[in-house]
Amino acid sequence: MATEFFNKGMARNIYYGGSFFFILLLLGLTFDTMLVLPERDNRHLITESVVEGKHLWEANNCVGCHSIMGEGAYYAPELMNVFDRYGNGDEEIFKGFMRGWMAAQPLNVPGRRQMPQFNLTDEQVDALSDFLIWTSRIKNNNWPPNIQG
Numbered sequence: 434m435a436t437e438f439f440n441k442g443m444a445r446n447i448y449y450g451g452s453f454f455f456i457l458l459l460l461g462l463t464f465d466t467m468l469v470l471p472e473r474d475n476r477h478l479i480t481e482s483v484v485e486g487k488h489l490w491e492a493n494n495c496v497g498c499h500s501i502m503g504e505g506a507y508y509a510p511e512l513m514n515v516f517d518r519y520g521n522g523d524e525e526i527f528k529g530f531m532r533g534w535m536a537a538q539p540l541n542v543p544g545r546r547q548m549p550q551f552n553l554t555d556e557q558v559d560a561l562s563d564f565l566i567w568t569s570r571i572k573n574n575n576w577p578p579n580i581q582g
Contacts, residue, residue, distance in 0.1 A: 473572040485557075486564025493551050501568060501579045509546065511577050516562075516569040524566055531562045 446459040490496070494503035499512045520527025535558050553561070 475567065475570050475572075478567055478570065480563065482560045482563040483567045485560040486562070486567075487559055487563050489553070490564055498548070500577075502571070502573060509548065511579070512565055513568055513571075513573070513577060516566045520566070524562075527566065528559050528562045531565075532558050535561075 490501075495512070497500075497505050499511040500507055501511070502513050503511070516522075516527050519530045532555055535551065535553055538550045541547070
């Protein structure tokens with residue numbers, strides 16, 4: 434009985450009307466994202482050192498073990514908030530920590546996962562540190578939620 438009130442013309446109108454509505458919604462959300470994104474991603478803080486750090490991050494496949502902003506492997510700690518955890522807001526302290534940490538790898542502690550030695554120079558470690566510092570300043574609504582990584 435209900436099918437006699439629903440015909441092909443109505444189905445066509447629902448299809449086209451719904452498609453038009455959702456295309457407009459998609460365009461509106463895309464436009465809003467493009468307006469808001471520059472305020473949140475801190476692109477004005479990107480330096481050559483940050484770019485070099487990103488290249489080192491990719492070339493050494495850090496995401497193969499670590500995650501950043503919740504993306505990547507979960508074998509090793511999240512690194513989005515590593516500056517907050519070990520630098521306490523001081524870039525020089527953090528860079529010193531990173532130089533020491535990278536030089537000490539692998540730790541050779543039995544029964545623990547080991548980070549390989551990448552033989553990075555101090556300048557490369559500083560660039561990687563700058564990338565992690567820049568990443569920590571992205572406004573990401575407190576994601577990931579666990580400060581411990």
